[in-house]
Amino acid sequence: MIAGTLTMSIIVPCSCGKKLRIKDQLAGKRIKCPGCGTALSAPAVMNEEPEAPSHELAGTGAKAKDACKHEGEPFFWGDPNAVGGQIIALSDDCLYMAELDEKEFKRAQAALGKRAPVGEVLDEAKVIIPFDLMHQVQSNLHHRFIDVTWQGRKEKEKTETNLLCADQDARDAILDALQGRLGWRRQVVEYTRLRAVWPPLVLIVLMGFITLCGVLAASHPETDGGTKVVRTNWLGAIFAWTFNFFGPVGMALLGTPFMLGGVIWLVMRLINPPLMLTLTPRPGPRANKRSSR
Numbered sequence: 001m002i003a004g005t006l007t008m009s010i011i012v013p014c015s016c017g018k019k020l021r022i023k024d025q026l027a028g029k030r031i032k033c034p035g036c037g038t039a040l041s042a043p044a045v046m047n048e049e050p051e052a053p054s055h056e057l058a059g060t061g062a063k064a065k066d067a068c069k070h071e072g073e074p075f076f077w078g079d080p081n082a083v084g085g086q087i088i089a090l091s092d093d094c095l096y097m098a099e100l101d102e103k104e105f106k107r108a109q110a111a112l113g114k115r116a117p118v119g120e121v122l123d124e125a126k127v128i129i130p131f132d133l134m135h136q137v138q139s140n141l142h143h144r145f146i147d148v149t150w151q152g153r154k155e156k157e158k159t160e161t162n163l164l165c166a167d168q169d170a171r172d173a174i175l176d177a178l179q180g181r182l183g184w185r186r187q188v189v190e191y192t193r194l195r196a197v198w199p200p201l202v203l204i205v206l207m208g209f210i211t212l213c214g215v216l217a218a219s220h221p222e223t224d225g226g227t228k229v230v231r232t233n234w235l236g237a238i239f240a241w242t243f244n245f246f247g248p249v250g251m252a253l254l255g256t257p258f259m260l261g262g263v264i265w266l267v268m269r270l271i272n273p274p275l276m277l278t279l280t281p282r283p284g285p286r287a288n289k290r291s292s293r
Helices: 062-069 102-113 168-182 193-219 234-271
Strands: 009-013 019-023 030-032 039-041 076-079 086-090 094-099 127-130 134-140 145-150 159-164 185-190 275-280
Touching (some): 039 168, 076 102, 076 168, 127 145, 127 159, 134 168, 145 168
Antiparallel strands (some): 009 019, 076 086, 086 094, 094 127
16 A cells, blocks of 8 residues: 555536536536536535434435435525526426516525425426426536426427526536436537528518518508508507507617617627537336426
């Protein structure tokens, strides 16, 4: 046996699927993934002895084992910068997103910090998505959004719910926690520029067409020598009032900001094509770990 200090390495997982091995001298510092460029926080080296399991979790029952399974893992993330406060939390079988006022936000954080059941603390959450109803989880790693595609048991169409995370670190932690609970496969794909530009192109063309129709309708009124556009039903009356009020120039100015927004979106996606991380069920029987419970 060689006496002295043993140099250790730390494994830091990245949301793109890579596992970075770093020296312990970098513990607690910020590093950058060479694969996708994501900024990561290296965990600090812990010298303390692990605490003994609490009496509440001790036991041989299924409930105790299930509680121990995720003990120590983050399961809720708060964003105090949202209006009032937003909390995203994971129970053993559901994802919760709650928008709370300042008082309720602090109360919920304190309760969840004491490992109170998520379903009891956030029972009136704005969004509650059972894991077994999820079809896909996706995020552009250049942003801090997570898109969850799911379908209710009585719904005929899928729903896409957008989660706005506090920052990219919280986004990565939520994605890692979801993957651990769902047991799904992870895939990271960088879009080609051709694939990246078609959504903003569709928006630009659509808004350009609507603006052109508005300008033509306001320029060519359908009255007998009059100067106003007239319609008989209520929907036509709304459009007629809009055309008459703004006129050709006004209609052009009204549509320009939307087309300009589409152009800015297109340029941004050309400069920085989306780097999409996707979680999907593994082939075969649904790989949701909670579906058998």
